Amino acid sequence: MSNEATTLHAHDAHAHMDSHGHAHAHGHEHHEQHFITKWIFSQDHKVIAKQYLISGIIWAIIGALFSVFFRLQLGFPDSTFPIMEKFLGHWAQGGKLTPEFYYALVTMHGTILVFFVLTAGLSGTFSNFLIPLQIGARDMASPFMNMLSYWFFFISSVIMFASLFVQTGPAAGGWTTYPPLSALKEASLGSGLGMDLWLISMALFVVSQLLAGLNYITTILNMRTKGMKMTRLPLTIWALFFTAVLGVLSFPVLLSGFVLLIFDRHFGTSFYLSEIFIGGKALSHIGGSAVLYQHLFWFLGHPEVYIVMLPGMGMASEILSTNSRKPIFGYLAMIISLTGITVLAFVVWAHHMFVTGMSPFLGGIFVLLTLLIAIPSAIKVFNWLTTIWKGNIRLNVPMLFALGFVSLFISGGLTGIFLGNSALDLHLHDTYFVIAHFHLVMGVSAFFGMFAGIYHWFPKMFGRFMNNTLGYIHFFVTLGGAYLIFWPMHYEGFAGMPRRYYDYSAWESFKQFSTLNHFISTVVIIVFFAQLLFVFNFFMSIFKGRKVTSLNPWGSTTLEWTTPLHPGHGNWEGEIPTVYRWPYDFKEDGNGNDFIPQTVPLRDGEEEH
Amino acid sequence: MSGLIVTALVILVFIVIYQIAKASELATIIRGEENVKSQTNRLMAWLMVAFFVLGMIGIWKCHEALIGKMLPESASVQGDHYDSMLIVTLILTGFVFFVTQALLFWFIFRYQQTEHSKAFFYSHNNKLEVLWTTVPALALVVLVVIGLRNWFNVTDKAPEGSMLVQVMGKQFNWLIRYPGADGILGKTDFRLMDDATNVMGLDTNDIAAKDDIIVQNGELHIVKQHNVQLVINSRDVIHDVGLPHFRMKMDAVPGITTTMWFTPKFTTDEMKNKTGNPDFVYEISCDQMCGKGHYSMRGTVIVQTENEFKEWLSKQPAYYTGMLPAPPAAPAGAAPATADTTGAGAVTMAH
Numbered sequence: 001m002s003n004e005a006t007t008l009h010a011h012d013a014h015a016h017m018d019s020h021g022h023a024h025a026h027g028h029e030h031h032e033q034h035f036i037t038k039w040i041f042s043q044d045h046k047v048i049a050k051q052y053l054i055s056g057i058i059w060a061i062i063g064a065l066f067s068v069f070f071r072l073q074l075g076f077p078d079s080t081f082p083i084m085e086k087f088l089g090h091w092a093q094g095g096k097l098t099p100e101f102y103y104a105l106v107t108m109h110g111t112i113l114v115f116f117v118l119t120a121g122l123s124g125t126f127s128n129f130l131i132p133l134q135i136g137a138r139d140m141a142s143p144f145m146n147m148l149s150y151w152f153f154f155i156s157s158v159i160m161f162a163s164l165f166v167q168t169g170p171a172a173g174g175w176t177t178y179p180p181l182s183a184l185k186e187a188s189l190g191s192g193l194g195m196d197l198w199l200i201s202m203a204l205f206v207v208s209q210l211l212a213g214l215n216y217i218t219t220i221l222n223m224r225t226k227g228m229k230m231t232r233l234p235l236t237i238w239a240l241f242f243t244a245v246l247g248v249l250s251f252p253v254l255l256s257g258f259v260l261l262i263f264d265r266h267f268g269t270s271f272y273l274s275e276i277f278i279g280g281k282a283l284s285h286i287g288g289s290a291v292l293y294q295h296l297f298w299f300l301g302h303p304e305v306y307i308v309m310l311p312g313m314g315m316a317s318e319i320l321s322t323n324s325r326k327p328i329f330g331y332l333a334m335i336i337s338l339t340g341i342t343v344l345a346f347v348v349w350a351h352h353m354f355v356t357g358m359s360p361f362l363g364g365i366f367v368l369l370t371l372l373i374a375i376p377s378a379i380k381v382f383n384w385l386t387t388i389w390k391g392n393i394r395l396n397v398p399m400l401f402a403l404g405f406v407s408l409f410i411s412g413g414l415t416g417i418f419l420g421n422s423a424l425d426l427h428l429h430d431t432y433f434v435i436a437h438f439h440l441v442m443g444v445s446a447f448f449g450m451f452a453g454i455y456h457w458f459p460k461m462f463g464r465f466m467n468n469t470l471g472y473i474h475f476f477v478t479l480g481g482a483y484l485i486f487w488p489m490h491y492e493g494f495a496g497m498p499r500r501y502y503d504y505s506a507w508e509s510f511k512q513f514s515t516l517n518h519f520i521s522t523v524v525i526i527v528f529f530a531q532l533l534f535v536f537n538f539f540m541s542i543f544k545g546r547k548v549t550s551l552n553p554w555g556s557t558t559l560e561w562t563t564p565l566h567p568g569h570g571n572w573e574g575e576i577p578t579v580y581r582w583p584y585d586f587k588e589d590g591n592g593n594d595f596i597p598q599t600v601p602l603r604d605g606e607e608e609h
Numbered sequence: 610m611s612g613l614i615v616t617a618l619v620i621l622v623f624i625v626i627y628q629i630a631k632a633s634e635l636a637t638i639i640r641g642e643e644n645v646k647s648q649t650n651r652l653m654a655w656l657m658v659a660f661f662v663l664g665m666i667g668i669w670k671c672h673e674a675l676i677g678k679m680l681p682e683s684a685s686v687q688g689d690h691y692d693s694m695l696i697v698t699l700i701l702t703g704f705v706f707f708v709t710q711a712l713l714f715w716f717i718f719r720y721q722q723t724e725h726s727k728a729f730f731y732s733h734n735n736k737l738e739v740l741w742t743t744v745p746a747l748a749l750v751v752l753v754v755i756g757l758r759n760w761f762n763v764t765d766k767a768p769e770g771s772m773l774v775q776v777m778g779k780q781f782n783w784l785i786r787y788p789g790a791d792g793i794l795g796k797t798d799f800r801l802m803d804d805a806t807n808v809m810g811l812d813t814n815d816i817a818a819k820d821d822i823i824v825q826n827g828e829l830h831i832v833k834q835h836n837v838q839l840v841i842n843s844r845d846v847i848h849d850v851g852l853p854h855f856r857m858k859m860d861a862v863p864g865i866t867t868t869m870w871f872t873p874k875f876t877t878d879e880m881k882n883k884t885g886n887p888d889f890v891y892e893i894s895c896d897q898m899c900g901k902g903h904y905s906m907r908g909t910v911i912v913q914t915e916n917e918f919k920e921w922l923s924k925q926p927a928y929y930t931g932m933l934p935a936p937p938a939a940p941a942g943a944a945p946a947t948a949d950t951t952g953a954g955a956v957t958m959a960h
Contacts, residue, residue: 356867357862392720411710415702544631
């Protein structure tokens with residue numbers, strides 16, 4: 001391996017990674033059986049986790065780049081950017097984005113980040129990595145199914161990526177792809193082949209998530225080590241467990257919605273279509289309901305928000321507790337609130353549909369249920385605050401991200417109270433207020449949970465630390481940037497500025513925000529580069545990071561830190577340790593340590609938590 | 610080429626930053642890890658405090674800069690209730706926001722790890738937890754009560770005597786239909802639609818349809834202090850009638866009819882005076898993604914006095930009169946002046 005520290009080198013290195021504990025989907029130049037089974041078609045949950053993580057990072061770069069492109073259009077509607085033509089070809093002729101492709105970019109940005117990054121990349125990575133390690137299992141219940149789940153995701157990714165290059169462009173009807181817009185070729189360029197590929201890709205994605213989710217649930221329920229009662233599970237595992245439950249119960253509904261949409265598109269059915277006159281002619285479809293799709297979509301769509309949020313909640317709990325050297329406050333309350341969120345997540349979906357003309361009575365019920373879900377969320381926030389209260393706080397990079405997670409979750413969560421109240425949603429629906437709300441709460445906040453997790457478990461994943469200084473820069477630029485970008489958007493939303501507009505300059509009511517849009521776009525570009533800094537740090541640290549020398553660098557109580565520095569397939573050499581206590585025993589152990597690992601038996605007369 | 614240079618430059622900058630970062634890490638080891646760790650910890654705690662203070666200043670500055678760009682006073686009676694509810698919600702959530710964020714950042718600073726600091730083992734307290742379950746619950750009950758009261762008010766049946774107007778969305782403009790003298794919107798059928806002669810598919814066998822007036826320039830004329838009920842649907846994909854000045858919004862869905870009603874408070878002219886903006890206009894924005902022209906799907910609402918409205922209405926011909934002499938199908942390219950369909954419709958109406 002050469003000594004030059006360049007990104008090119010990092011790419012090169014993919015081909016030589018045998019000795020470095022890192023697998024990459026594209027590294028298939030090597031065909032020795034050994035290499036392929038170890039790094040490509042691996043059944044080791046730790047390798048699969050890394051595959052998910054690296055795929056997620058690649059998708060995140062693409063998705064973020066798309067947002068830079070459309071923010072250029074929004075911030076500088078009168079300028080041209082020749083560099084965009086290099087990337088997008090005729091979709092940005094002369095450096096000016098076309099409206100069609102603007103909508104395609106918005107759609108793909110949403111799809112990529114919600115599904116490929118914050119679902120697959122987030123829970124895919126950490127469920128795979130942490131479940132066996134933290135419950136004390138050698139691998140998943142079905143390692144083979146686990147491998148399949150990654151490869152379904154991979155094929156789904158390839159198809160989605162390919163859809164970017166079809167002549168009529170990728171899907172362009174928004175990430176929610178409401179019919180009839182998404183059902184009729186006449187309605188939009190993006191509703192052509194691009195939409196078919198989108199649907200196929202998403203169907204495979206659902207398959208991948210189901211395979212993964214069933215495996216996670218089974219593993220957690222059946223494969224815990226001796227002594228690992230459910231009430232001794234770390235909160236990460238509880239959160240990942242409920243994430244999987246949400247996915248398994250709601251993704252099939254989404255799939256059914258997609259299947260019906262495919263039927264409407266190609267086989268002449270009218271599930272979603274009725275009384276449509278388009279392209280100069282009346283269609284024969286009659287009797288369908290466009291709103292039906294929205295019900296099916298949001299029946300997943302809302303739980304999806306929690307699929308994105310829960311892993312971050314779990315990891316933040318773990319990291320806050322570890323770095324405050326203090327048990328998580330209200331362990332049981334945290335589990336109960338997670339349960340509450342999971343149950344309620346299934347009965348709030350129609351709050352996305354208050355202005356579809358649904359029955360006002362039903363709307364009222366959904367207001368009630370939606371605001372109810374604020375209660376468990378509030379409990380979690382207060383418990384996190386009490387966890388760090390009177391702690392002994394170490395402000396390392398993962399801890400900062402976990403604290404940032406809490407801050408962003410508060411900011412983004414509170415605005416949910418506006419949108420969940422139908423009477424207020426009447427004006428705010430589909431404005432920038434919504435953009436600000438969900439980006440803070442399930443976009444940036446979930447990302448902060450993910451970053452916290454990556455910085456925290458990187459030593460376990462790769463046997464090295466990520467660079468601290470870069471981590472600190474990454475943290476402050478991202479946190480500051482997130483607020484600078486999304487805070488002012490609330491104002492645009494109060495002013496009624498609709499989302500998904502390509503240009504506001506012709507609107508008397510919204511054009512006064514052009515300076516603000518300009519400002520926001522500038523910050524977006526800066527934040528984007530800060531994320532590249534993270535990516536750079538990530539890949540460089542895999543090969544060049546400071547080596548981990550102690551087994552338990554953070555002083556954690558959980559089982560993953562009892563494995564060898566570079567755990568092989570099977571995780572523990574010799575027997576799997578037995579668990580004797582709950583995962584947050586941050587108290588004097590009598591030998592000068594301020595924590596007692598789960599594997600230490602209770603002392604005489606010591607009462608279990 | 611320039612792209613390549615930029616990329617190279619970015620990579621170079623990254624390498625430089627990385628090398629500096631790396632060097633600082635090495636320095637850490639030389640200067641003694643524990644020592645540096647505690648210094649960094651103190652620095653980060655200060656930075657977090659700085660972040661909080663700057664953030665609060667930023668919030669204030671942002672407010673100052675943007676408050677003048679908000680919507681004017683609500684132009685509908687219902688919007689007044691909306692605004693007061695918004696203020697209540699803002700105050701309540703704003704309070705929670707400031708308290709929790711302040712606690713978060715204060716705790717970070719106050720309880721940072723120092724040489725002799727110790728954590729306080731505190732794993733749960735049922736009383737506290739019950740407290741912060743019930744207090745938010747009660748606050749939410751207040752919001753739900755206000756919310757549902759407003760919600761059921763605006764979604765209730767439109768009062769007797771409301772003016773009836775149909776708004777139909779199509780890619781990418783709005784068609785407005787008035788019922789004419791009989792006050793009844795005549796039957797329509799999407800199979801009768803035709804971009805040149807029958808844009809909304811009027812069923813001319815229905816006597817009620819014959820005096821219906823269709824406005825194709827996206828102007829919705831309504832009367833001050835007179836309840837108006839909009840009957841909303843769509844010809845093609847889902848649109849949404851967004852009326853920010855009236856604090857109202859409703860989807861336009863093909864095959865489904867939705868409604869919305871409100872009471873306009875100020876005429877457009879009055880609002881021009883109020884805002885001091887001679888270009889002021891009530892706008893209808895499409896708030897549901899509907900295709901490439903979504904951002905340009907703009908309509909306007911003209912609020913007039915009773916007399917102004919009557920005068921305007923009397924000048925609008927019934928759409929049916931324009932349909933009667935069915936124009937012979939013009940060969941392509943024969944009428945270059947009426948290339949777009951809206952223009953063609955307007956011409957037929959003028960006959």
